[in-house]
Amino acid sequence: MLIKQAPDIRSTEITPQSLYLRRREFIRATGITAAAALAGVLGGEEPAHAAEGEKLSIAKKSPFSTDEKLTPLKDVTTYNNFYEFGGDKDDPSHYSGSFKPKPWSVAIAGLCNKPGVYTLEDMLKPHPLEERIYRMRCVEGWSMVIPWVGFPLGDLLKRFEPTGDAQFVEFTTVLRPEEMPGQRRQVLPWPYIEGLRMDEAMHPLTILAVGLYGETLPNQNGAPLRLVVPWKYGFKGIKSIVKITFVETPPLNTWQIMAPEEYGFYSNVNPQVDHPRWSQARERRLGEFFKRETLMFNGYADQVASMYAGMDLRKYY
Ligand SMILES: Nc1nc2c(c(=O)[nH]1)N[C@H]1C(S)=C(S)[C@@H](COP(=O)(O)O)O[C@H]1N2
Numbered sequence: 001m002l003i004k005q006a007p008d009i010r011s012t013e014i015t016p017q018s019l020y021l022r023r024r025e026f027i028r029a030t031g032i033t034a035a036a037a038l039a040g041v042l043g044g045e046e047p048a049h050a051a052e053g054e055k056l057s058i059a060k061k062s063p064f065s066t067d068e069k070l071t072p073l074k075d076v077t078t079y080n081n082f083y084e085f086g087g088d089k090d091d092p093s094h095y096s097g098s099f100k101p102k103p104w105s106v107a108i109a110g111l112c113n114k115p116g117v118y119t120l121e122d123m124l125k126p127h128p129l130e131e132r133i134y135r136m137r138c139v140e141g142w143s144m145v146i147p148w149v150g151f152p153l154g155d156l157l158k159r160f161e162p163t164g165d166a167q168f169v170e171f172t173t174v175l176r177p178e179e180m181p182g183q184r185r186q187v188l189p190w191p192y193i194e195g196l197r198m199d200e201a202m203h204p205l206t207i208l209a210v211g212l213y214g215e216t217l218p219n220q221n222g223a224p225l226r227l228v229v230p231w232k233y234g235f236k237g238i239k240s241i242v243k244i245t246f247v248e249t250p251p252l253n254t255w256q257i258m259a260p261e262e263y264g265f266y267s268n269v270n271p272q273v274d275h276p277r278w279s280q281a282r283e284r285r286l287g288e289f290f291k292r293e294t295l296m297f298n299g300y301a302d303q304v305a306s307m308y309a310g311m312d313l314r315k316y317y
């Protein structure tokens with residue numbers, strides 16, 4: 001195997017799913033908080049890779065989780081888009097071994113009363129970690145079901161007291177060409193940028209993830225902190241976030257800069273609005289042979305459709 005990770009995660013890969021599920025029930029029952037879980041995981045003095053694949057304690061079960069079959073951990077961690085580590089699906093798992101997700105801090109900037117630089121531990125302390133099993137849909141036509149571990153982005157943003165002018169939130173990925181081989185080539189304008197409208201950012205389905213399958217995020221999935229917005233195409237889920245900025249106007253996100261007619265700001269999953277080069281009506285769930293129908297807002301319409309009432313979703317794609 002080419003994945004360079006702590007021995008821990010390799011044993012997880014061979015753990016039968018039933019064992020994983022039982023462990024999850026156990027963790028739920030013990031109800032340990034995020035602070036307790038992360039103190040040990042993120043705060044220590046271990047070498048760079050020790051943080052990967054360490055168990056997180058999940059305090060809450062989420063009513064937002066789907067009960068669909070989970071995509072195997074192996075697929076979740078070896079079939080990735082993370083252009084900072086290369087353009088092929090298996091590049092991020094091969095070439096992210098030198099990336100150091102610890103220590104980590106995030107700059108909070110723009111239109112808010114409490115800007116500053118916050119360590120990851122500081123940011124996480126008040127927030128109980130939840131497991132959120134979400135359907136994920138990439139704009140390229142594949143989908144997965146991933147058990148994320150994280151907490152609502154809105155709960156964090158409120159603490160920085162955004163002002164009334166803050167209508168959008170911009171996110172920035174770390175810029176470290178020495179650790180990210182893809183950033184040594186200008187395949188994309190670095191650093192990777194994404195954005196959400198304020199109501200989307202505050203929506204209870206929108207989370208910041210610090211883990212998946214009960215453990216800290218592998219580098220290739222956006223360690224140590226990434227965005228997850230399940231009703232939008234996967235590229236909105238920006239990885240390895242180092243900056244969050246409150247702004248007045250919609251941020252120009254990376255894929256919109258690259259190909260504005262193909263990738264819009266909203267990028268809500270929509271089977272009726274085709275990508276200029278392919279249909280979005282169906283998707284291939286990783287691990288399945290037959291394609292399945294793509295659902296409006298990726299199946300989250302009941303929760304999110306009202307945010308787009310009256311908007312022409314062909315124009316605001
Ligand atoms: N910084 C950064 N974030 C990124 C990307 C990227 O290339 N760079 N790719 C996006 C795309 S296209 C998808 S589909 C998801 C994939 O997330 P996963 O590899 O954890 O499944 O990450 C998104 N976040």
Ligand SMILES: [Mo]
Pocket residue numbers: 081137138139140233234235
């Ligand atoms: Mo994607």
